[in-house]
Amino acid sequence: MVAEPIRASVVVDAEPAEVYEYFTVAEAMMLWMGQFSSLDPVPGGEFAVDVNGVAVRGRYVALEPPNRLVFTWGFI
Secondary structure, eight states: OOOOOOOOOOOOSSOHHHHHHHHHOHHHHHHHSOSEEEEOOSTTOEEEEEETTEEEEEEEEEEETTTEEEEOOEEO
């Protein structure tokens, strides 16, 4: 059985360039959430974060700094 995709969006009261960094710079991602972060912010690049002991893994799909960022998100 194939799971249906979930799409989500969030509005943040900050400048796009500031928010974008938190999804593309490993150190910023760890300040925001997680104990581990390995990010390769290019199309097809790895998105790996450990949040409260849970491994989240995915791939970057599209990057259009600073206004659009698409990546997959899954638990392993």
